[in-house]
Amino acid sequence: MAKLDDRAGGMGEIADIDGPYEVAPFGTELARLGEIDERIVGLSADMSKFSDIIPFRDRFPHRYFNAGMAEQDAVTMAAGLAKVGKVAFCATYAAFLTRRALDFIAVSCAHSKANVKILAGSPGLVNPYGATHQSLEDLVVLRSIPDITVIDPCDAVELRHVVRTAAETDGTFYIRNLRGKVPVVFDEDGFQFEIGKARLLRPGHDVAVIGTGFMTERALTAADAAAAQGVSAAVLHVPTIKPLDTEAICETASAVGRVVVVENGLRVGGLGSAVVETLHDAGIHVPVLRIGLGDRFHPCGSQAYNEARFGLDDAAITEAVISNRWEFA
CATH class of the missing domain: 3.40.50.920 (Rossmann fold)
Incomplete structure (x- = not known):
């Protein structure tokens, strides 16, 4: 039986991939990390398919929580799970996270220094559904909030490294998620990601x-x-x-x-x-x-x-x- 948010479609995928790519690097990396660290949990707001968290959900169904179409609840649940020692990855659309759940990201997560990693999908003009679904202002808003790390990865390789670094680093992260077929720009050999380094x-x-x-x-x-x-x-x-x-x-x-x-x-x-x-x-x-x-x-x-x-x-x-x-x- 299909899960609630397993509807068909390709919403939020980067268009026109001409070269090499990886499929669902975020969810695949999170599932791999979940094998290593039992503290890792995943959450979504009725968007597991369209945030690419499905590989983790299917591997660890008892560690995955779908809050339904309630982004505030998803973020608050993530903050609560972090309070009891979990490393919470919360993934859904950037527009809904940074508009509907902004106060919860700022207070329940960043202000509390909660170990919550926000994976924000369809940033900018990636989403075809117009202003209601396009998060153009997320970087503007999030960079103004204290005690939060804000990251915009370039490709599948960097996204995997960012997810890994976030899992290993205490604190609240806001990460722009790349989903679907994600381009490979960087060479994995010798690649290093370091927070705060260009x-x-x-x-x-x-x-x-x-x-x-x-x-x-x-x-x-x-x-x-x-x-x-x-x-x-x-x-x-x-x-x-x-x-x-x-x-x-x-x-x-x-x-x-x-x-x-x-x-x-x-x-x-x-x-x-x-x-x-x-x-x-x-x-x-x-x-x-x-x-x-x-x-x-x-x-x-x-x-x-x-x-x-x-x-x-x-x-x-x-x-x-x-x-x-x-x-x-």
């Missing part, structure tokens, strides 16, 4: 592209295109939004003439704003172009359609890197 993926001396989440892959694509036209573009990947690697940002920006920040979220208040604040405070004066989403509700539509319309696709990022021209949408 990674210089490519050196350059003309422009620095600073990215987070799966937008970093697009930054690399733009850097390749720029190189073909004689523009040397560095690429700095910033997976941890909080705590922020201000030293790496300053070092990278100091070596170039201008900076382009790319993110799958609001242009104001997220990584772009954090970069501007960091450089201003350090007295580093270089032009910063922020590529992100404007101050508006965005419509229903495929990820590819919305990203092309609002300037988050490869073409728009490449144009910004090469020519420093970009129209805000």
